Amino acid sequence: MNGVHDMGGMHGLGPIAPEADEPIFHERWEASALALTLAAGAWGRWTLDASRHARESIPGPEYLRMSYYEKWITALEALMIDTGLVTADEVASGAPAAGFARAAPPLTAERVAAAMAAGGPTDRPLGAAARFAVGEAVRTRNINPVGHTRLPRYARGRTGVITRAHGGHVFPDANAHGRGERPQPLYQVRIEAAELWGPDADARSAIYLDVWEDYLDRA
Numbered sequence: 557m558n559g560v561h562d563m564g565g566m567h568g569l570g571p572i573a574p575e576a577d578e579p580i581f582h583e584r585w586e587a588s589a590l591a592l593t594l595a596a597g598a599w600g601r602w603t604l605d606a607s608r609h610a611r612e613s614i615p616g617p618e619y620l621r622m623s624y625y626e627k628w629i630t631a632l633e634a635l636m637i638d639t640g641l642v643t644a645d646e647v648a649s650g651a652p653a654a655g656f657a658r659a660a661p662p663l664t665a666e667r668v669a670a671a672m673a674a675g676g677p678t679d680r681p682l683g684a685a686a687r688f689a690v691g692e693a694v695r696t697r698n699i700n701p702v703g704h705t706r707l708p709r710y711a712r713g714r715t716g717v718i719t720r721a722h723g724g725h726v727f728p729d730a731n732a733h734g735r736g737e738r739p740q741p742l743y744q745v746r747i748e749a750a751e752l753w754g755p756d757a758d759a760r761s762a763i764y765l766d767v768w769e770d771y772l773d774r775a
Contacts, residue, residue, distance in 0.1 A: 565710035
C-alpha cells in the first residue's frame with residue numbers, strides 16, 4: 557500500500573541521526589512491547605505479514621507521531637481485537653471482561669529460547685519452475701495495491717538485473733490478507749542508482765532488492 561511507512565526516496569522528513577552506542581531498548585516498556593507482540597503472535601491468529609500490514613495501516617499523522625514500539629503496540633491491539641483475543645473495552649480498561657475463561661498462553665517462559673532460535677523461516681518448495689534466471693534483465697511492475705506489498709514505491713517501474721535466485725518464499729501480498737502463503741520465486745535484483753534517481757545520482761552506486769516473481773516482467 558502507498559502509506560507513509562514507505563519513505564524510501566522521500567524528501568522533507570529531516571536528517572537521519574544515528575545514535576552512538578544505541579541501546580536495544582531506550583525504555584523498559586519497549587522490551588515489554590516486543591515480548592507482548594511475540595507472545596501474542598504465538599497464538600497463530602495472524603501471520604508476520606499481517607502484523608506488518610497492521611502497522612502500515614496506522615493513519616499517517618499518528619504513524620509519524622509515534623515511536624517505533626508505539627507502532628508495534630498500536631498494531632498489536634488492532635490485531636488482537638480483530639481476531640477476538642480481546643475486546644476493545646478490555647484494551648481500554650486494562651481488565652478482562654467478566655464471564656470469559658482465561659486462556660493458557662501458547663508461548664510459556666521455558667519455550668521462549670527455543671522459539672526465538674527457530675525463528676520464522678519463509679522458504680517453501682515450489683510447484684513450478686522459476687520464470688527468470690540470474691543475469692536476466694527485468695523490470696519491476698508499476699503497481700499501487702491497497703493492501704500489503706514488499707515492493708517499495710521508489711523502485712516500481714524500474715529496470716534491473718537479477719543477481720541471485722533465493723528459491724521459493726511465502727508471498728507477503730497474499731499472506732498478509734488471509735489468502736494463503738502462495739509461495740513463489742524470490743530474486744535479488746540490482747538496480748543502478750541512476751535508474752532510480754536520475755542522471756544526478758552517483759554513477760558508482762546501485763541498490764539490491766529482494767523481489768518476488770509477481771513483481772517482475774522481462775525488460
